Amino acid sequence: MSYIEKWPSFLFLFLFFGTIHAQDNLTGYWQPQFALNYDVTGIYSHNFSVANRNYIIEDSEVLLKTRQIDLVHFSTLKIKDNQSIALGIQYRFRNNFDGGDNELRLTQQYNVTSKPLSVRYGHRFRSEQRITESLTTHRFRYRFAVDFPLMGEKLDLGEPYFVGSFENLLSVAKGTSSQYDARLSGQIGWQLDHGLKLQAGVEYRMEEFTSGQPQNVVFLFTSAQLSL
Template sequence: MSFIRVLGIGTCLVLSITLNAQENVTGFWQPQAAIDYDVSPTYGHNFSVAYRSFFLEDENFGLTSRQLDLVHFSKLVLKENQSVALGIQYRFRDIFENASNELRLTQQYNFKYRPFTIRYGHRFRSEQRITTNLTTHRFRYRFAIDFPLKGQKLNLGEPYLVGSAEQLLSVAKGESSQYDFRLNGQIGWQLDKEFKLQIGMEYRFEEYTAPQIQHVIFLLTTVQLSL
């Protein structure tokens, strides 16, 4: 628990320094619920719903709804540590603000391995983000680690740590290419054999090749059920 307290204090310090030092900072709160359903040992589905609201916008604090995401992935296991997946997502924006809804198609390859206690993961994604006036193609690579915070093996009720770094490239006809970078850290608990809870934060550097980088903070809460 001392590690969790240190991480919590560090997160608060990062938030405090960032919010005081940057004017171009946007903050979101994003709770999410997900269900994993295995049809067979090599094929399964993932369904999730995520709600996103501002807690910081234009230097003003306050919760304001932004969007609602409905997501489905179908995953095929190629080997014990490799899989491919296809995803479809619909983002509702027009019910909260004057913005276009979005349909997103995703193709994914995932590779992971655990030489010792720490598990490493490499994820490659291509996406097509389709709105009324524009289709944006996005290419993503994420490196992730996770490990138990107590002992060598994760037991029920014990915490674990998940961390990742992701690079993104977005291209669209008639638009300049956009480069983004994301850092994510979360603490999770295996509360039951089928149930997990994760809380944490993600920091995004959006358009980091532009004259003024956009800083985005996400406060994350995720519940995950495996059937």
């Protein structure tokens, strides 16, 4: 697949994101993140990351205010060349910033990929337990993702690539109604030397989309990933 053939899908995502400013109930965040990956063996690896979520639009006001800090760890085991399972643990520090609940999150994950040509397709299934002082929420997630180089058939150092995904989420908790969310994202990344990747992009989330007044959330993501 050539760069010209890939461009329409890439352009469509960003034109879509460009229309969300007209949505009601809009909240915007900027989330920088740093992640460290390293292989323990050929089939077992660790991932550590820290992310800082900041309000940039709240109640129609443009501002910059910290909402939370997340510390995350994943252990991943390859069960086939294109399949893996993973366990994750996350702690969210929120109470000191906007008064929300701190959260402990446990994650179980299965991931499968295929790459018939230059485009890689991925299917990710996750179950999560989001534990706060007052409530435990069980969440079930499915994500479909694609990624491909933007210049030629093969990704070389210094060249850009595109990552896009669509995800559906179901959250259930005792004594509350089920919540359905959807997410659509697109990011551009660069593979640099010494195992370093830089990525930037946007994500649109429609939260509680089966309710009478769904919430529209926009994320600006910037990240650095270092693989040892």
